[in-house]
Amino acid sequence: MFIKEFEYHRPDNLEEACSLLAKLPEAEVLAGGTDLLTDIDTGIRKANHVVSISRIAELTQIQDLGGKIAIGAACTARVVESSPLIQKYFPEIVEMIPLFASPQVRTMATIGGNVCSAVACGDFPVILIALGAKVELVSLNGTRLVQLKDYFLANRKTVRMKGEILTRILIPKKSKTSASHFLKFQRRASNSLAVASVAAFLDIQEAICKEARIVLGAVAPTPIIAKDASKSLLGKKVNGQIISRVAELARKEARPINDVRGSVDFRRQLVYVLTKQAIKQVVLKCLPRKERSDCTGFKC
């Protein structure tokens, strides 16, 4: 890599980081660096200054805030995976992490960096949107909260403004009747980017679906909620027939492109299959055992 020289800053608190970002021209936040360095190299991002957030204590913590869990943006995938809080409240995130990048990258890559990179095939945003996460953005001008589903504007474009740091990701704890599941199709068994991914979140009360979010990854410029698919689950008893119908809707809602990883048609097919499988997994997770036999059409 022959990247242009830049200046390095490593503030140890958030205020300092914010004022550096506010004051310095062409400054980029550096978290794990697993995207940033190659992005600077390929010219996708320009940086005269790099502000490292790796030593800001408040960004590397995972906290229980009662109704929600707050994950510091600078927590690495490895830290998230081994956090007892995440293991307890969000096993779906823990399950997702082995599908994310390689063991070495997971030591460095942060959850906040994955969200901020905002590439279409990123894994964290998909499950986080399904879980109804919000992100906290802090700058000298103050703090604001944004629904993660509204955070992405286009490939590599977000609502985050210059000078803002993504500090925390807030995820509401699930009710007893809800669950979610993430699935990713990658060409090889591990360590490759998603051709398509799907996360499903369902709240099923007395066999009826009360809340649903089907999120699709790598099949549009940003992660998207398959709105029709999600809506069509509401008020329904989740059985094999419904699942196929929902999956069919999700297939239509996907807006994939052709590239080396997969064609449009193939990606749509993957959305269909992954949606079906993800919903089935969620049903298995959230229904009490006796009710599972009600959901006909697939083996429980």
Added chain:
Amino acid sequence: MILQQKNGHNYFVELTVNGDQHMVLVSAKTTLVEVLREQLGLTGTKLGCGVGDCGACTILLDGEPANACLLLALEAEGRDIITIEGISTNGELHPLQRAFVNEGAIQCGFCTPAMVLTGKALVNKNADPSEKEVREALAGTFCRCTGYAKIVKAIRNWQHYNEMPSSKEEGEKTELAVVGKSLPRKDSFDKVTGRARYTDDIHLPNMLYGKILTSPFPHARILNIDTQKAEVLQGVKAILTWKNVPDILYGVSPARYDEHILAKEKVCYIGDEVAAVAAIDEETCQKALDLIEVEYEELPAVFDPIEAMKDGAPLILERYPNNINTRVDWNFGDVEKGFEEADLVLSDTYVGNRTYQSPMEPHCAIAEWNSDGRLTLYTSTQVVHYVRYQLSRLLEMSQGDIRVIGTHCGGGFGGKAEVNPLEICAAFLAKKTGRPVKMRYNRTEMFYHFRGRHKQTIDMKIGMKKDGTITAVQQKSVLEGGAYSSFGVIAAYYSGAMVPTLYKLPNYKYDGFRVNTNLPACGAMRGHGCPHPRFAFESLLTDMAIKLELDPIEVRLKNAMEPDSRTVNDLDVGSCELKACLEEVRRKSGWDEKWGKLPFGRGIGVGCGGFVSGAGYPIYRSKFPHSNATIKVSEDGNTVILYTGETEIGQGSMTVLSQIAAEAMGITYDRIKVEYADTDITPLGFGSYSSRVTLMGGNACKMAGEDVRQQLLEVASQMINIPMEQIKSRKNYIYDRENEKAGIPWEEVAARYFSENGPLIGRGHYSPPEGLGGDFKGATVGTSPAYSFSACVCEVEVDVETGKVKVIKFTDAHDVGTPINPMAVEGQAEGAIAMMLGETLLEDMVFDKKGNILNPNLHDYLLPTALDVPPIDSSTVESYEPRGPFGAKEVGEGATLPVIGAIANAIYDAIGVRVKELPITPERILKALGEKERKECFP
């Protein structure tokens, strides 16, 4: 604490590496891998891609594996960094390292530091990890050599190595003391500790760096090259274009030297070399390249071989009309008659796309001119001799004045079998500047240099009787070869030559076309030209067996080649145990219980393969013996040094050659050292290609060993007063065959020899038997002193909704003659299977419409990870090859050949549709399933 320098970009930072504190001066963008390798001299941390994909740069960061190429040195401050150099203590290996050495987990060694470190991080947390846990931990580091099997085993068994293992030379009593034993590699200690020096690990005083400017157009006339701006850039020392290098063409086959040192009138693919720069560092080189102004006139380009052959297509090189680089027209027997005799004739078209060797170590070369006008070149190559030969032609100096030193080589697989532009340009730049020059490719440049597998489109037609007997085979192969010849001529011949070697084909017709296109040149890749036609043949053979309601293994047994046969294309097969291989895999895989009986979505398939044990003729005409060896015994007789011009590219050649020479002399393995691939001190060897080293190099080393033994026995005979014929030399002891007690230590005899006669030197050489092959055009290709054979059974599971294939198991058996080192043979077979699994299911070079590669990196060119490769049950069958040393022949390339067919047939068995284009991707499977469904609905 970080101290910032005045200019704002440089910083002093203290790093803790392997427990030591180092204060280093870095710039903000300096990565940890640069500091480790270039400032601290910790070259055990390798650079394989620089962008986080390959894992070669793995270090432990606070105990967890991390990519040193993605980590800024400044970010590493205050963190605990462990590199491979920090794993052993006081020169004693950690038990995990001992496990790697003794389990055969090391081949080229380029991935080894990363594998050891990730293994270490894992066992620190979990001393007894499961197979799955180990594979998951390794998934971020590619190994191109081992197929991961032995690495996984080493990590799982590491606790067995808390104690020093006993030597494997002890153990069971066998006639042969050293040959046939699974001894640890000669270079394993260096490789497992990070000491082994690859070319890029060498740093010469006052060294410059070089880089090459390449063409951005697939086909263009060069109107002008202006280097003025680049010349005045601070730090630039020399610039080369075609104007200041000799106008001499080079290549592989003398009849087709067609590459300029630097492009002269035109460029023929994106990546064609246009200019070269030497400067104080690579970054300055890059800046200089950006300042070179080249005026091009774009020409129409052609990428498809069928289009390229049409009249009126853009002509790439004048000398090849219709862009046909090589045309093969073979007709053996009478195919028409053969097809008439058949009860079933089937034909089909198969496509194998381009794949790339992707050795984990990028190419690198360092050239240095000495005061006496001689050139020394360090390089990562498979063949020091051919590099020297071409350099002597291009530099117009005698071969004797060029010293080519093959350093440790992090894998080649054919991609480093010919001289490359780095070696050539480094030599010229070093000459011009009077300073050493290092040049290396990054991963993307490797893909553009290419020399990987040709794309082949194959029409295969087979005639068969009801009982499965093959009556005739007809084949047409169109090889898309890129802009230059490279090894392409030979590939075109091999594509046909090896088809009749596995089965008794009474009639065979082959039409081959090697066609040039405006893409990077294809070359020789493991299995050279043969895997694709073998895929076609094995697929069609199984289809025909099924049509005739015969068991595919029975059909193969029925037609299998017999020992001591002459093939229809005049190749002499000596030892041949293909039938035994088939029986072995049938038994071990549970074939009879599974074939045709597995549920939909699950399948089993078989394929066969085989290869030459060294090409019968050299690449350029010469009468030199193909392999040569000398042996020097130390004055005290305790140490023996074997000198061979062959190369070690990971396959274990130096270990095997040492075993052979030690056996021939009657000494134990610990006493023999080996020096190789240094044209000043080792005698000529044609190196590592065409699977030739074990047989040819082995014969030369055996002869040299016998020469030493003979000289010693004469002295011993006088010393113990027993006639020569009655004396035996074994395990460092020379004694009376009839009375073992009457003997003396080997070293005493050797010391006596030296006292009386001066240096004890052994000499050996090997040339293949004369007159191999027929007398038709191209008859030399495919000739060999001996042929390997193999069979492979594969089981798969196919998800019919996503098209994803999961390979569950491989069972393979090989006729390699006598396995000199069974562990190394297994390692070759496992590595070959993993590589071919990649080629069958994942790997594909994709180009856009302008000839750009869309995936010149290791995140979109998909090599298999440890989690992709299933368990492999590999074995050898009883065999003896009279022409090989102690009965040995090859395994390295032959083991690749049965694999594609086995997987493809298993997929067919699972889902009832055939995918005839490689790689067999989920998309192609879904498409084929869709077509089948349509046909069934609307017949």
